[in-house]
Amino acid sequence: MTKYREILRLHSLGFTQRNIMQSCGVAQKTVVRVLRRANELTITWPLDETITDAVLEGMMFPKADKDISTKRKSDFVYIHKELLKNGVGKKLLWTEYMEDCRLNGEQPLMYSQFCYYIQQDEQKRRATMHINRKPGEQVEIDWAGDPRT
Template structure:
């Protein structure tokens, strides 16, 4: 939007003038071309495909970087849907290997954090490489606010060094994340017993 306003100011186009012009005329005034059509900057899909092999890289992240480069060069970027569409066409046309080989509906795709974690078995000492799945928490974000999710995760970590997705869900459903720490502490039963013996109350007298 800022770029369009800047271009309109450069060509002397204001709102009153634009109202009397058609969409095609406004587009030609802001983005003049030889054939009267808007020209978008084609992404470097060879570089995109290479970057997709790196951990933690997504098409959406690469699209954002592509848009930044277009804006720096005063070029028009494709929208995300077009960016992904043309990437799929590039893969099919060049016979490039997709990084996820599957038939539609055959497997469930799980969102994960991109990096792997190492878990050490406390009994055997064996180190196991694991993927940090986050689909469950992402689905919870549709129901609970980020503040509640953060609070529930923090409380689950206080209960266990390796909390499960189920424990976070239980905390959210029961509202334990909404209880302040001082209230939670005051609700605990007191471990202080009576320190005065039976003699103080007149018992055990002769």
């Protein structure tokens, strides 16, 4: 997380943007954005102790609701059943989805987003889980051979 409080404190002490960037471990563009936004909102350094970095981020850079989408999601149960059939692919299902969206006056997803959401749905249904391991991490080798022989 960006250290908004630290950026404002160092700026109030007269540090250069480059020094603030190196001290906080952020890009210079981040320092410029934070200082510009703090100036717009007239936020100055002696901040109240209750204002944390998370609160500052909410004040300075409020996020729009990403859950509200104007594009229609596809029916994943139908897609899952159709993909099990021979000769049916994602491209064919996407074209059907596009036609259905156009007939209903809705905005469709692009093909890459369509495939991404299908992949996310498939991972929810998947019964296996991938465990990341370094090569040879759990390999036990008996170089001496079988001790009973």
